[in-house]
Amino acid sequence: MNKRVAIVGLGHSGFGTTSPDLSYREMIFEAATRCYEDAGGIHPQSIDSFVASSEDFMEGISIADEYVPDQLGAVLKPVHSIAGDSLQGLASAMMQIKTGQQNIVAASSFSKVSNLSNHEHLISYATDPAYIRPFNENPYFIAGLEMNRYLHETGTTREQCAAVVVKNKYNALNNPGAVYAAKVELEDITTAPYLSAPLGIFDMSGHLDGSIVILLASEDKAWELTDKPIWINGIGWATDTPNLDSRLEGLGSARYAKLAAEKAYRMAGITNPFHEIDFAEIDDTFSYKELQHLEALNICGPGEAGQLLELGCFAPGGDFPVNVSGGSLGCGYLHEANGLQRVAETVRQLRKEAGKRQLPEAETGLAFAWRGVPTATGAAVVLSTRP
Amino acid sequence: MSEVVKVFGGTALSEKDISSGKIFLTKDSLDCAYAWDTGVAINRYLAELKKGNIIATRCRKCKRIVLPPRLFCELCFIPVNDWVYVHDSGVINTFSICHVHWDASRVKAGEDPHLPAVIEIDGASPGMGIMHLLGEVKPAKIKIGMKVKAVWRPEAERTGSITDIKYFKPI
Numbered sequence: 086m087n088k089r090v091a092i093v094g095l096g097h098s099g100f101g102t103t104s105p106d107l108s109y110r111e112m113i114f115e116a117a118t119r120c121y122e123d124a125g126g127i128h129p130q131s132i133d134s135f136v137a138s139s140e141d142f143m144e145g146i147s148i149a150d151e152y153v154p155d156q157l158g159a160v161l162k163p164v165h166s167i168a169g170d171s172l173q174g175l176a177s178a179m180m181q182i183k184t185g186q187q188n189i190v191a192a193s194s195f196s197k198v199s200n201l202s203n204h205e206h207l208i209s210y211a212t213d214p215a216y217i218r219p220f221n222e223n224p225y226f227i228a229g230l231e232m233n234r235y236l237h238e239t240g241t242t243r244e245q246c247a248a249v250v251v252k253n254k255y256n257a258l259n260n261p262g263a264v265y266a267a268k269v270e271l272e273d274i275t276t277a278p279y280l281s282a283p284l285g286i287f288d289m290s291g292h293l294d295g296s297i298v299i300l301l302a303s304e305d306k307a308w309e310l311t312d313k314p315i316w317i318n319g320i321g322w323a324t325d326t327p328n329l330d331s332r333l334e335g336l337g338s339a340r341y342a343k344l345a346a347e348k349a350y351r352m353a354g355i356t357n358p359f360h361e362i363d364f365a366e367i368d369d370t371f372s373y374k375e376l377q378h379l380e381a382l383n384i385c386g387p388g389e390a391g392q393l394l395e396l397g398c399f400a401p402g403g404d405f406p407v408n409v410s411g412g413s414l415g416c417g418y419l420h421e422a423n424g425l426q427r428v429a430e431t432v433r434q435l436r437k438e439a440g441k442r443q444l445p446e447a448e449t450g451l452a453f454a455w456r457g458v459p460t461a462t463g464a465a466v467v468l469s470t471r472p
Numbered sequence: 473m474s475e476v477v478k479v480f481g482g483t484a485l486s487e488k489d490i491s492s493g494k495i496f497l498t499k500d501s502l503d504c505a506y507a508w509d510t511g512v513a514i515n516r517y518l519a520e521l522k523k524g525n526i527i528a529t530r531c532r533k534c535k536r537i538v539l540p541p542r543l544f545c546e547l548c549f550i551p552v553n554d555w556v557y558v559h560d561s562g563v564i565n566t567f568s569i570c571h572v573h574w575d576a577s578r579v580k581a582g583e584d585p586h587l588p589a590v591i592e593i594d595g596a597s598p599g600m601g602i603m604h605l606l607g608e609v610k611p612a613k614i615k616i617g618m619k620v621k622a623v624w625r626p627e628a629e630r631t632g633s634i635t636d637i638k639y640f641k642p643i
Contacts, residue, residue: 108511114544121549129549145506155546202505215498 089472090182091307091314092432093189094124094300100262100417103199104294109144113156113195113296120191120298121158124310129158132300133187137166138174138194138421142207145200157193157298171297172424172454172464176320178301188306194422195296204292212459217329225289227329227336227458229281232373234337236283238388239380243283245391246372247274250287250414252400253369257411259442264417265291274372288372293417297425299432304472315432316472318449319355321348325461332461339374341463342381342453349451350383353467359384359405362467363446364434366427367453369412378453379407382465401444409434409442424454424464431468513543516555518632524624528596530554536597558595560622561643565590565601569611585611591620591640607639619643 096119099112107115121127137153146152150166153159167174171194178190198204208224235241248271257266269287277285300310307314323344325332334340346358355361367382369375376390384405385393393399399407410416410430419426431450433439439447449469456462489495510518513529517540520527529552530537531545537556538545545552567589571579579585587606592599606614607623620640630636 105509106512108509108514111511111513111543118549142504145504145508155542156544158546158549160546197509200506200508202507203503206503210502214500218500 088183088185089304090179090301090317091304091472092299092317092428092468093302093307093310093314094120094127094298095429095432096120096123097262097295097297097429099195100264100293100295102264102292102294102417104197109195109197109296110152110156112197112294113193113298116195116296116298117157117191117193120300124300124302127189127300127310129162129191132158132162132189132191134163134178134181134190135159136174136178136181136190136192137164138169138171138192138424139166140168140421142210143196143198143201143420153193157191159191163187169421169462170424170454170456170464171422172428172452172466173322173462175299175301175317175425175428175466176322176464179317179320182301182303188303189310190301191298192301192425193296193298194419194425196292196294196419196422198292198420199294208458213327217459223281224458225284226281228289228371229284230329231336231377232284232288232371233282234335235373235377238337239391240388241373241376241391243275244271245376245394246288247271248391248394249369249372249375250274252394253375253408253412253414255415256401256409256442257415259440260411260416261440263411263415264293265415266411284371284373290370290413290418293419295417295419295422295426297419297422297429299425299428313436315435316469317466318469318472319349319351319353319467320465321345321352322462322464323348327459327461329459338387339377339381339455339461339463341461342378342455342465343383345463345465346382346453349465349467353469355467358382358451362405362449362451364406364409364444365451365453366408366410366412366430367451368423368427368455368463369408369414370418370423370455370457372414374455375407375412378455378463382451382453401442406444409439409444418457420457423457424452427452427454428466428468435468435470511543513541517541518634521634521636522630522632524627524630524636526558526560526593526602526622528556528558528593528600530556536600537595538600539593539596539602556595558593560624560637562591562593562601562620562640564606564614564616564618564620565592565599566616567606567614587611587614587639589614589640604634604637605639606641608641613642
């Protein structure tokens with residue numbers, strides 16, 4: 086059970102608000118081809134197992150697991166799907182190697198959200214049919230409730246949330262794969278129409294199509310496939326009760342994130358994440374989520390994230406850069422593929438392949454994903470150049 | 473009947489208990505609408521069906537001519553861009569006679585049952601074909617290995633769909 090696990094390959098395709106030129110199969114084939122070439126040109130025949138992360142409702146195909154093999158080169162191989170964020174899929178792939186069952190495992194996920202004509206309905210169907218759905222609200226009211234309580238509990242301001250949007254969209258200007266990059270002012274965000282107050286329309290990340298495939302390997306295989314393996318030193322995930330009205334700490338905090346991170350830190354031997362981790366790619370589906378998650382991940386204390394942001398702590402040149410890629414606010418939101426998007430960017434930084442946005446010090450990074458409203462599920466992973 | 477049921481009895485539920493609102497149910501009908509990008513390969517497949525052709529792709533490595541066409545070979549894992557027309561005839565590989573409709577109601581006497589079949593298409597690699605329906609044939613006459621040919625919808629009625637072929641009939 087002590088096998089070390091590394092990320093040895095990385096590929097993506099199709100990032101755009103729409104992707105009418107490619108079917109999801111063709112899009113994933115492209116990402117998989119890039120990933121396998123990145124891992125020294127490995128043929129999928131040599132890959133032991135495959136894990137996809139998907140939600141059938143998003144795809145409009147039930148038992149979508151069965152549609153996974155072809156485009157990954159996984160025909161007649163061990164394949165299974167995780168109905169969760171792809172960072173949970175990464176954990177599943179890692180465990181297959183940890184147990185000694187497999188040596189090389191691919192993790193994949195994709196978004197074709199542009200193919201849904203009423204995606205709010207699908208989000209709404211994730212709420213309880215007896216006691217939430219009858220109110221017939223646009224489901225983003227849940228983010229409004231969360232944000233309001235978070236601001237109330239921590240003293241964080243509306244402007245500090247808007248500053249997250251300004252930072253991440255600006256960071257995205259240095260990321261050629263970021264679709265929602267922009268140079269905006271604080272007032273652009275704070276004066277925009279409300280979606281569900283206090284949440285404004287620009288406090289929410291935009292939808293993105295795209296596919297990501299990541300290849301994992303045990304230590305001995307890793308060195309055969311790449312000369313720059315990135316080690317998965319810790320991983321954890323947690324889910325709170327689905328009840329919006331009876332969570333232990335209410336909607337203001339993200340206890341799922343705290344528990345996921347604690348497990349990942351413990352596994353990685355990290356006791357002071359702010360000092361021992363160099364940067365983070367963390368969920369910013371909504372502006373306040375980045376701040377709320379930073380506090381839950383123990384990067385700073387409760388109510389401190391907004392002020393540290395204003396002091397420049399989380400900027401690319403700050404003490405603890407956060408979402409240098411642009412995050413979901415700058416890159417777009419990939420739904421269940423979101424976690425792998427955060428992992429892919431962390432790996433690029435650790436490999437020193439991040440181009441114009443490369444951080445000078447990037448030896449250990451944190452990636453964190455949340456499954457979006459109405460969920461209370463998060464997954465955290467500590468990645469490093471050192472095992 | 474178990475001891476517990478004998479002792480505690482219980483009250484049977486009827487359909488009326490539910491329809492009269494005595495038993496609470498939460499009801500919703502889901503409103504989902506999708507428009508799937510067909511992509512390069514299936515787009516061309518459907519466009520050719522509209523013209524009355526069946527087009528397949530051939531892998532340069534394993535040489536398989538496959539249906540439906542695809543932009544990559546799932547076995548060799550290489551891109552595929554060699555397009556070949558195949559015939560609209562073939563051989564029944566397997567078939568079934570549907571005695572129930574999709575809503576589980578039984579096909580009545582005198583009503584034609586649906587006849588799904590896998591047709592190995594002439595010109596494609598062995599075993600490669602199209603899942604479609606059989607027509608103009610009595611169920612009792614169908615045999616595995618029987619030669620069949622596509623019956624197309626009139627050109628004006630075709631929409632770029634697998635149903636542009638109405639069914640396959642024995643020849």
